Amino acid sequence: MRGIRVSYTSREQVEVYRFSWPVSIVLPLLLVGLQAFAPVRLPFLRPFDFGLLLTIFFAISRRSPVSGLITGAGIGLLQDCLTSTPFGVFGIAKTLVGYGASSIGSTIDVENPSTRFLMTFVFYVLHLGVVLAIEHWLVGQPVHFNLGHEAGMAVVNALMAVFLFSLLNRLKIRV
Amino acid sequence: MNFFKRQKNAVVLAAVLLVQLLALAVQVKRQTPTGPVTLLRLVAVSTLSPFERGVIYMGMGARHMWNNYIDLIHVRQENLQLKEEFEKVRLARLRELEDARQAHRLQSLLNFKENWMDQTVAAQVIGTSGTESSRLLYLDKGARDGIKVDQPVITPDGVVGKVLAVFGDHVSQVLLVSDATSGVGALLLSSRLQGIVKGSPNGELTLNYIMGDENVPAGEVIVTSGGDRIFPKGLPIGTVTKVGMGRNLFLDIRVKPAVPLNRLEEVLVITSQAAREPDNAELPRVRASDILSQHLPGVPQPAAPSPSNAPANANQGAHKP
Numbered sequence: 001m002r003g004i005r006v007s008y009t010s011r012e013q014v015e016v017y018r019f020s021w022p023v024s025i026v027l028p029l030l031l032v033g034l035q036a037f038a039p040v041r042l043p044f045l046r047p048f049d050f051g052l053l054l055t056i057f058f059a060i061s062r063r064s065p066v067s068g069l070i071t072g073a074g075i076g077l078l079q080d081c082l083t084s085t086p087f088g089v090f091g092i093a094k095t096l097v098g099y100g101a102s103s104i105g106s107t108i109d110v111e112n113p114s115t116r117f118l119m120t121f122v123f124y125v126l127h128l129g130v131v132l133a134i135e136h137w138l139v140g141q142p143v144h145f146n147l148g149h150e151a152g153m154a155v156v157n158a159l160m161a162v163f164l165f166s167l168l169n170r171l172k173i174r175v
Numbered sequence: 176m177n178f179f180k181r182q183k184n185a186v187v188l189a190a191v192l193l194v195q196l197l198a199l200a201v202q203v204k205r206q207t208p209t210g211p212v213t214l215l216r217l218v219a220v221s222t223l224s225p226f227e228r229g230v231i232y233m234g235m236g237a238r239h240m241w242n243n244y245i246d247l248i249h250v251r252q253e254n255l256q257l258k259e260e261f262e263k264v265r266l267a268r269l270r271e272l273e274d275a276r277q278a279h280r281l282q283s284l285l286n287f288k289e290n291w292m293d294q295t296v297a298a299q300v301i302g303t304s305g306t307e308s309s310r311l312l313y314l315d316k317g318a319r320d321g322i323k324v325d326q327p328v329i330t331p332d333g334v335v336g337k338v339l340a341v342f343g344d345h346v347s348q349v350l351l352v353s354d355a356t357s358g359v360g361a362l363l364l365s366s367r368l369q370g371i372v373k374g375s376p377n378g379e380l381t382l383n384y385i386m387g388d389e390n391v392p393a394g395e396v397i398v399t400s401g402g403d404r405i406f407p408k409g410l411p412i413g414t415v416t417k418v419g420m421g422r423n424l425f426l427d428i429r430v431k432p433a434v435p436l437n438r439l440e441e442v443l444v445i446t447s448q449a450a451r452e453p454d455n456a457e458l459p460r461v462r463a464s465d466i467l468s469q470h471l472p473g474v475p476q477p478a479a480p481s482p483s484n485a486p487a488n489a490n491q492g493a494h495k496p
Contacts (some may be wrong), residue, residue, distance in 0.1 A: 029223070036305030037227040037313075041234060043437065051305075070190060077197060081219030082302075083309035084339060084350065087201050090306070135308060142355055144376030 017061040017172040027171070028054055028075050036082050047153050051075045051090070052097065052127055053161050056120055057168050059098045060105030068105075072098025086139060093130040097123050113162045120161035124154040208318035209341040220313070220342045224301065228315055228345070231301050293447035295329075296320050298347075300439050310354040310378060311339065312439065319344035321446040325405055328442050333411035333433030334359060334399060335442050347444075352412070353378045353436050360402035361412055363391060369400050372412050372430060380413055382428035391418050391428060407448055 019027075031050035039046040055075050059068035076094030080087045101123060110116060128150055135141045201215055298320075302313035316322050318341050328335040328349050336357065339350040350357055353374040361372040361382060368391070370384045385391060395415045401408030411433040421427030 032305065033223050033227060037223070037230075037302035039303055039305070040300050040440065041231070046437075049306075066190075070193070074193075077215070078219060079305060081216050082223075082311075083304040083306055084311055084348070084354070084356070085309050087197075087213075087215065089308070131308065141308075142376050146377065 016063050016175045018175050019058070019061070019171060019173065023171050024058075024071075027168075028071075028078060032075065032078050032082075035079075047156050048160050049124070049127075049157055050164075051079050051094065052124065053120065053157065053164055055094045055098050056101045056123055056161065057165050059101035060110040060116075060119075061172055063102055063106040065099050065102045065106075068098035068102030069095045070098070072096070085135070085141070089131060089134050089139065092134060093127045096130055097127050100126065113166075116165055117158045117162050120158040121154045124157050125150075128154075207341060207343060209322075209324050212340055212342060216340075217342055220346055220348075224313065224342070224346045227301050231299060231315070235299075293449055294321070294445070295443040296322065296446050298322075298442055298444055300442060301346075307378070308376065310351040310357075310374065310436075312336070312349040312351060312442075314347045314349060314442065314444070315345060316444065317341050317343050317345045317347050320444075322347045322444055323446070327406045327410075327445045327448075329406075329410055329445065330434050330439070330442055333413070334406060335434055335436065335439065337405055338444065349442070351436050353380055353432065358403070359406060359412060360400040361397050362400040362408075363415075364396040364398055366391065366395070369402065370428075372397060378436075380430035380432055382415070382430050383425065385426045385428060387420055387424045387426055389426065391415060391426060393418060397430060407445070 028051070031054050034045065035048065035050045055068075055072045058071045062068065062071075072094035073091050076089075076091035077087060079090040079094075083089075101119070104110065104119065108115070110119060132143045132145060136143045197215070201213060207217070296316055298314040298316040300312050301315045304311040312328075312335075314322070314328075322338055322341050324338055324341060326338045328337060334352055336349045336351040336354070338347055340348040342348065351374065352359055352372065355374050355376045357374040359372045361370050362368070363370075363382075363385075366389070368385055368389055370382045372380055372382050374380060382391075382397060393415050397412045397415065399406040399408055399410045399412060413430040413432040415428055416431045417429040419427045
């Protein structure tokens with residue numbers, strides 16, 4: 001056992017997946033586009049941060065920190081393109097989330113729905129904290145924080161993650 | 176994992192190239208008909224917007240089909256009701272036309288300058304920023320339709336925002352009045368106090384720079400003052416919902432927007448407005464004292480004499496010393 005990392009789940013139980021190139025490129029475009037353009041006609045989609053959910057899903061499936069942070073950076077910058085804020089606000093936040101999620105994904109079992117719910121909740125809060133910190137200290141914009149509203153959003157996104165991840169599981173290819 | 180170990184050099188190369196490309200795209204600005212736009216933003220919007228426009232138009236087509244060919248129950252009854260309503264509105268319009276003529280005449284005599292909405296372009300809302308930290312809309316009209324940066328965007332209910340950027344011929348970006356970086360010159364309709372309506376990070380509107388000793392009741396209507404040189408004067412912005420004491424001796428006034436900013440589907444962009452001198456040529460010469468006399472309370476006029484008595488009275492008057 002010497003040299004083997006001991007964690008909640010042994011290395012043998014953690015499965016690593018990959019995604020086809022079309023899925024890796026089209027899916028982020030589709031979901032970020034959905035997040036930006038669909039709420040005009042479908043307002044109930046407004047609370048969901050599909051970019052964040054997708055970053056977490058790719059990261060925990062691939063279980064590679066480098067891959068996770070690059071995916072997060074790409075999705076975050078795509079979201080930055082659609083806002084009037086400077087590039088990098090969502091890029092930096094999602095880079096950190098991608099790195100964190102993939103690091104956790106490589107040590108614990110993230111196939112369980114309750115684990116996915118809890119993890120998404122925590123990463124939503126982390127993402128929000130980073131975005132607010134960047135907007136306040138780096139961009140110099142006034143920020144607003146409503147604990148009740150944000151907690152509700154975190155729960156709603158975590159619930160959506162459980163549902164969405166089970167659908168996206170079909171796109172995974174075992175390595 | 177094995178893939179990255181085997182292709183480590185390629186991945187690192189790709190990452191370095193990606194970072195450099197992104198950095199380059201952020202710095203490079205592409206010239207558009209309305210000014211320079213960041214290349215990365217231009218490419219992203221140009222890639223996403225045609226697909227979304229197509230989806231919106233398909234949805235509109237389906238809705239059009241359903242509304243105009245299938246969902247026609249109660250149309251006859253509705254038609255009769257509408258005819259009745261139309262007659263009422265026609266009468267009301269005649270009264271309003273008369274009022275408008277009178278207002279225009281008075282304004283002309285006082286030699287006011289007016290901002291006229293020469294031309295508006297109707298546009299479909301095709302998207303948002305997708306985040307709460309940036310309150311934007313994307314429209315399906317662009318440079319080809321005469322849309323330019325800083326043009327006002329409205330609906331018949333009131334102010335929506337202003338054009339922030341134009342991405343080519345068919346897409347433009349609108350900054351909503353509720354965005355934290357937004358500001359509109361405002362006027363309280365009844366008290367005529369002037370201030371600035373600003374957005375906030377949570378999307379709430381506030382009226383700023385009204386002194387603390389002023390009396391501003393809840394429910395008072397706020398309109399554009401025209402002082403920002405973007406919005407024409409007199410467009411509704413919203414109504415006062417809450418008034419409290421703010422910082423620096425100013426009131427903290429919360430405003431409910433006149434337009435449902437979260438549920439917009441169509442808007443109007445004012446593409447042309449010009450300051451014109453009113454045309455007095457067609458108007459008859461009227462003395463200012465005559466106009467004032469119409470509006471001030473005066474001595475009741477004596478009963479008009481009947482035509483048969485008039486000459487007799489006149490003669491009687493003439494003989495008086």
